[in-house]
Amino acid sequence: MDYRKFLGKVESEVLPYFGGASVDAASRRLRVSTPPAPGWWRFDVQGRTATAREPAEPTGLDGLPLVRGHLWGTRLVREGAVAEPVQLLPEEEPPRFSPLRARRWHDGTLVFEGVDFEGEAEGTVRLMLEEGRTLVEVKAVPASLRAAFGYAVLEGAARALGLRFSAPEVRGQVLAVAEGGHAAAEAWLRALATERAAHVRAQPRVQPRALERQAQGAVWVERALEAAGARLLDTRRLGNGRLEVTFGFMGERFISIVEVGSLQVVDAGICLAGSDRQVTLESLPSVIREAIRNDVLVITRHA
Known part of the structure; x- marks a missing residue:
């Protein structure tokens, strides 16, 4: 049998591209020859190399794990106040705190699938945020929506203080912030900044001597x-x-x-x-x- 003809075989596959040097199919990671814009693409696959040919409609999502939650920025907030990035959101941004559906792609990335119908809770929570109020007396708010509200309050407080945070750093505090409001958010962020500063003072400084990209290793x-x-x-x-x-x-x-x-x-x-x-x-x-x-x-x- 002449195996050379199989080595040169080109297959077509529709995959989501999130950026970077690779794209993930169901069973393997492929090197992208020329990175396209993030989105759904039809790739020509030869060996372990994928070449983007043309934009394509999403496919293959139905059999993947479904994840539901509420939108905070570009993240889906789900059970346990976990806020994960959602890739390939639509060009028209969904309203703040929208209930979202996403699918977990083969590499673990959440891929946008759609926006669910809203109830009264989403509109109420938007109003509370706009008016600078808390959710302490607001009932019938799903836990993921309550957490998304807490993240949004922290985001506003961080912007005012000129501080940064990542979702996992504050996950344990978002529900308390949802009920305590801006003052609770500001207090927690100041404590976080203090802990960071103490760590940085204790670390030896590493002075860069070159800016080149590391190739070796x-x-x-x-x-x-x-x-x-x-x-x-x-x-x-x-x-x-x-x-x-x-x-x-x-x-x-x-x-x-x-x-x-x-x-x-x-x-x-x-x-x-x-x-x-x-x-x-x-x-x-x-x-x-x-x-x-x-x-x-x-x-x-x-x-």
Whole structure:
């Protein structure tokens, strides 16, 4: 049998492209030859390389896990106050706090499917936010909507204070903020900023000596992250045998500094109470997952 004809075989497959250097099919990750704009595309697949041919309508969603929740920005807030990014939202932005349906794609990413019909609760919650009120006396509000409101209040307070936060850092506080309002949000954000500052003071400074993209060892870094369920986004050489690694995990973006040779963590980019060097890049995502589950995540490095 001549296997060469199979190696050159080109197949057609409709897949969602979220950005980056790869796209995920049901059973494998494919390298994108020329990255298109994010969206649904018909790809020509040859071997492990996918080439975008033309935009396409979504397909293959019906058999995937359905996730429902309420919209906060570009995230779907679901049970447990978990706020996950939703990819490929429609060009016309749904109203704030809309009830959404999404499907979990093969790589774990949430893909927009549609907007559900609203009840009275969504309109009431929008009004409470506009008027600067709380939900302490508002009944019959689904937990995901109540949490989305809490995130929105925190977002407004953070903007006023000039601070940043990520959803996992404040997840344990959003329901209390929904009832306590702006004052509760501001108090929590100030406490978060204080904890970050204390961590940064305790960390040794790493001075960058070059801005070039790290080529050597990038494949090793990518494999270590993929084995842990994370996705490499970028690398940057810092000198002194150290590498800045930016990666995506559980819908969030993290920046860590590691030793190039061993991938031992120098600065995790999250507060580990001085125990950063006890972690490797491969084990760091599991530490992050545990911090998120226990509502103790504090991110100390931002782009």
